Each structure stands twice: as C-alpha cells, then as structure tokens.
Amino acid sequence: MTYSETILEQEILDGTCAVVVTYGNRLAFVDQVLRAAFQTGVGHVVLVDNGTKSAVAENLKTIAASWGAERVTTVRLECNGGSAEGFAAGTAAAAQRMQTRHIWTLDDDTMPDPEALKALARTWRLMGENPSCCLASFRQDKRTYVKLVENNKPNAIQPNSFFGFSVQAPFQKKRVALWRAGGLECRGMEMGAYGGLWFHKEWVQRIGLPDARFFLYFDDYDYTLRITRHGGALWMCRNSVLSDLEQSWTQTPSCLHPWLQGQQGMLRPYFALRNRVFIEQNSINCKLIYNLNMILFLLVKVLCRTPRSVLYHALHPIKMTHRWCILVGAIRDGLSGNFENRILKEQ
Structure with a gap:
C-alpha cells in the first residue's frame, strides 16, 4: 500500500467502535475479546453490561478501567434485556460518539483474528467507501457462514420456508453474489449475525436500533434484513475471521x-x-x-x-x-x- 492508502486505512480503524455485550459471569471471555479487538486496531470499545450481578459488574468496570476511559466506554443495564436490548444500547452509545464512523458488533465469545478489522477496512475501500455497504466477518464456526463459503448456499429467507426448510428449495436456487479484488473475497448475504457485523453509523439514523422486543435470537437477522431491504448491501468477508470461544447450545x-x-x-x-x-x-x-x-x-x-x-x-x-x-x-x-x-x- 502507498503511504496515503495506509493513512486512509488507519482512519477507518480509528473510526471503528466495537460493541461487546456480556451477561452472567463471562469475565474470561470478555477479557480475551477486548484484547483481541484492540489488537486488530479498533479505535474504541463500548462494553455493555447486560444486567450482571454486582460482583461481576465491578470486575467488568475494573477490566474497562485497565484500558482507560478514552478506549472503553461501559454501558450498564440493570436487568438482562437479552441480546436485542444489549446490542440496541451498545449501538446507540457507539453511534453517539463523534469519533465513531463504523460500528463493529461482537459477541462476548467471538474473538477476531489480528487482521480481521484491516480486511474489512481494505474491502470497504476497494468497494468504493459507500456508507450503504455493510460487511460481516467470517465466523468459521457458524454453519450458515461455512455453507455460504463452501456450498454457495444463500444466507437468506426463502419464500414459504419454515426455519429455513422448504420443499421448494431445489427449485428456488438463488445466486450468491461473489466479489474479489486485491486478494480479498466476499459473498453477498441477505442477513447476518451480530458477531462480526460492521456497518456505517449512518444506518442507525436510517433504520433505527435493533428491536428490543425480540429479546433473544434472530434480532440480528431482523436488523440486517432491515438494512438490505432499505437499499443496503451486506457482504461476508472471507478474509476477516472470527473464532467462537464457546460452542453454540x-x-x-x-x-x-x-x-x-x-x-x-x-x-x-x-x-x-x-x-x-x-x-x-x-x-x-x-x-x-x-x-x-x-x-x-x-x-x-x-x-x-x-x-x-x-x-x-x-x-x-x-x-x-x-x-x-x-x-x-x-x-x-x-x-x-x-x-x-x-x-x-x-x-
């Protein structure tokens, strides 16, 4: 990269605010994810305490304080409002920061590889730096993402399907858009998970915050569907890798x-x-x-x-x-x- 390209990439990294939502007692996960996020070059982290007990809440404050207020902002919810309310609160806090340009949502057990954020920044630049363009990191432990990469199976809602199942599936083949440039590879998606979702904060003004009514599960699909159905594009970046620290239930x-x-x-x-x-x-x-x-x-x-x-x-x-x-x-x-x-x- 040229010097000017390096400067532009650094501006994107500095303008990225990660949102991490935690609950229960998952301090070890939170510490690992925060360290990994800053290792990627993220400019700031909003850490959402989703109704943890007082002892855990104090430990979360200690973890945040170790990074300094200029790098970590904590948001506390008195009661656990589920992932929907947690990410809504975190997204709102991230969008309110003047320095925030992009928001990167991370579960408290999804750990990004060191080059994950740089891959997103480079992809966004090569795609034209359009705020309507949203990206998602590749979660190598998420089956829908693996099927998207290996089998070109669309991550989308098929007509008349029930929980993704449809007898019409063999006759409803959807083409998965593929983008390649500069050694980077992306596949189009209609919807995606919070873990690794990277989007311009303009989307908060356009479609609002995640719907807290969902409480748990698929609130991320609802939010990303609102993006793609309002003219946005969502691409899963194969070069931006996240690893799950905990097996899914x-x-x-x-x-x-x-x-x-x-x-x-x-x-x-x-x-x-x-x-x-x-x-x-x-x-x-x-x-x-x-x-x-x-x-x-x-x-x-x-x-x-x-x-x-x-x-x-x-x-x-x-x-x-x-x-x-x-x-x-x-x-x-x-x-x-x-x-x-x-x-x-x-x-």
Whole structure:
C-alpha cells in the first residue's frame, strides 16, 4: 500500500467502535475479546453490561478501567434485556460518539483474528467507501457462514420456508453474489449475525436500533434484513475471521433436537422459534406450502431427528408433551406477532 492508502486505512480503524455485550459471569471471555479487538486496531470499545450481578459488574468496570476511559466506554443495564436490548444500547452509545464512523458488533465469545478489522477496512475501500455497504466477518464456526463459503448456499429467507426448510428449495436456487479484488473475497448475504457485523453509523439514523422486543435470537437477522431491504448491501468477508470461544447450545450432543433438550430450558427454544417464524412472515406467498414445510420440518427434523428421539418420546410422554406445548406456543406467537414475552415472567 502507498503511504496515503495506509493513512486512509488507519482512519477507518480509528473510526471503528466495537460493541461487546456480556451477561452472567463471562469475565474470561470478555477479557480475551477486548484484547483481541484492540489488537486488530479498533479505535474504541463500548462494553455493555447486560444486567450482571454486582460482583461481576465491578470486575467488568475494573477490566474497562485497565484500558482507560478514552478506549472503553461501559454501558450498564440493570436487568438482562437479552441480546436485542444489549446490542440496541451498545449501538446507540457507539453511534453517539463523534469519533465513531463504523460500528463493529461482537459477541462476548467471538474473538477476531489480528487482521480481521484491516480486511474489512481494505474491502470497504476497494468497494468504493459507500456508507450503504455493510460487511460481516467470517465466523468459521457458524454453519450458515461455512455453507455460504463452501456450498454457495444463500444466507437468506426463502419464500414459504419454515426455519429455513422448504420443499421448494431445489427449485428456488438463488445466486450468491461473489466479489474479489486485491486478494480479498466476499459473498453477498441477505442477513447476518451480530458477531462480526460492521456497518456505517449512518444506518442507525436510517433504520433505527435493533428491536428490543425480540429479546433473544434472530434480532440480528431482523436488523440486517432491515438494512438490505432499505437499499443496503451486506457482504461476508472471507478474509476477516472470527473464532467462537464457546460452542453454540444448538450443537450440544443429544439424540433430541436442541429445542427438546431439557437442559436448554424454555427460553432458548421459545425465542429462537418465535422470532424466526415472525421474520419469515413477510416471505409467505402460499399458506398451503408454508404449512406443509412447517409440518415436515417439525416431523422430520425435530420429532424424528433420530430413532432414539422417537423412543424417548414414547418413554417420556408427559415431559415431551410439555416441551412441544412450548414450541407450539412459540409458533403461534410468531405467526400472530405476539411480543408480550410472557414466558419471561413465568421463569
């Protein structure tokens, strides 16, 4: 790179404000992610304390203070509002900073490689430095991103699909846009996760903040869909790599589908299902096919996931009926757009 290009790249790095949301007691993760973020060259970090207990909150303040107020801003929520409220608060705080040009959202367990942010900055420059252009880092442990890279499977909402499943899929092939330049490679997406999302703060003025009603799961898909449906472009940058420090709850080994596993509680399955069903409503043009996809998905992918799953249902009918009632309720609330989140009060 020329001297002037180096200066421009540094300005982009300095103008990037990372938003990290944490909850519970995940201090070790937070410390690793903050160190990795600053190693990438990020200019500032907004650390959101999403309703942690007082002892953990004090430790988070200590971690933030070790970097200095000029580098880390802390935002505390008295109660855990889920990822949706956490990222909404963090995004708002980042956008309010005069120095912020881009916002880079990171989960407290997604650690960027040292060159991750530079890859985003270089890509954005080569794409023309258009504020409407948003990028996402490649999460090498996220299955949808791996399938996008290896199989060119679009990360998009297919018409009449239920949780991404559709009998029409073989006939609904969508082309994945591919961009290459300067040794960098990107693939187009319709939606993406918070972990690694990098966007110009102008988008906060254009579409607002993440919708806190979602509480958990798919609030990031909703937000990025708002971007792409309002004329923005979203590209996943293969050269900007993030690693997950913790395995997803959906990958817990079991004969049962994750939604039916007792150790997952009720909140995760409920919000994952309700929110995804709600998001898919705008893509339904044939109720008959949508209902068929729903029935087949629940029958084949969930109930009959393994032969042992069917046997487990037969041996524990009362327990499994209770779990299925949660799933049916989530689907009903998603279809009707019910965001009362009564399940939180029942815990």
